[in-house]
Amino acid sequence: MPTLLHLDSSADLTTSRSRRLSQAVVDAWLTADPTGVVVRRDLHRDPVPHLADSSLHWAPADRVEGSNPPAEAEELQRELVDELLAADIVVIGAPLYNFSIPSSLKAWIDHIHVPGVTSADTGSLVGRPVVITTSRGIAYDIGSPTEGWDHEVPALRTLFGGALGMDVHVITTSLTLAEREAALAPQIGRSEQELAEALSLATETGLRLAVATA
Template identity: 90%
Template sequence: MPTLLHLDSSADLVSSRSRRLSQAVVDAWLNADPSGVVVRRDLHRTPVPHLADSSLHWAPADRVPGSNPPAAAEALQRALLDELLAADIVVIGAPLYNFSIPSSLKAWIDHIHVPGVTSADTGALAGRPVVITTSRGIAYDIGSPTEGWDHEVPALRTLFGSALGMDVHVITTSLTLAAQDPSLSSQIGRSEQELDEALTLATETGMRLALATA
């Protein structure tokens, strides 16, 4: 039976759009294939600690001689790696925080990006789909003053696509602050439309990937 690893990193447990979108992907995937198994990891509710030792960036065989990371930290990393490697598809809710990746998600990434274990040259994750659902408070349109300020999605594409060799799908919704920030009030309509379109794409993506992994 296929397995989906579902991660969320938003600190908003009530109205997060990245969480709503990631759940839409998962729901559609399960509806299309009820035999699927979902492994859930909420990186905000149960944070992964920062790496306890720099040697954990490397596979045991590639560590500097004499490296001795804490046994508990090494066991956690092994568990996170096994969880990822066992998944047929990965879905990640990743809101844009301060133009970059939430620290809760970054801590997880630091544990699972291990050359010689998950790097693209090993083929361990080659072609495996990863869906990133990202929400952004404002707009980052081409030609606008904020073009290029989103340093999250490009980094995640590089990491999961180039470094790990996975098949990356990104679903984005912007202007999540339109209803809160008076300066963005004229963009409420666009904000709601983008969310609707992103939810539709999330459902379509979940269904499509269920057929591919069945």
């Protein structure tokens, strides 16, 4: 049976669009293959701690002599890495927080990016699909004053696509603040359209990847 690892990192448990989009991918994947197994981690409700020791950045064989990370921290890292390696597809809800990655998601990343274990040169994750659903409060259009201010998606592409060698799919919706910020009110229509298009793409992506992971 194929396995999907579903992660969410939004602090908004009720109206989060990144959560809504990630769930749409998962729902479509399960619709296409009801035998699939979903492993769920809510990184906001049940946060992963920061790395307890710098030696955990490395595989045991590559650590500096004398390294002695806490046993419970090493066990948690092994659990997180094994969970990732066992997944046929990964779906991550990743809202843009202060122009970057939510700290809850970053802590998880610091645990699972281990050279010699999950890095692309090992082949352990190469070609495996990862879907990133991201929501942004404003727009970051080319040519606008905020162009290039989104430092989350480029970093996630570098990590998952470059360092881990995974097959990265990004689904984005912007202007999530349009309904609550007066200055953005003229763009409510665009906000709603982007969400509708993103939900459609999420469903399409889930269905398509279900065939690939069956």
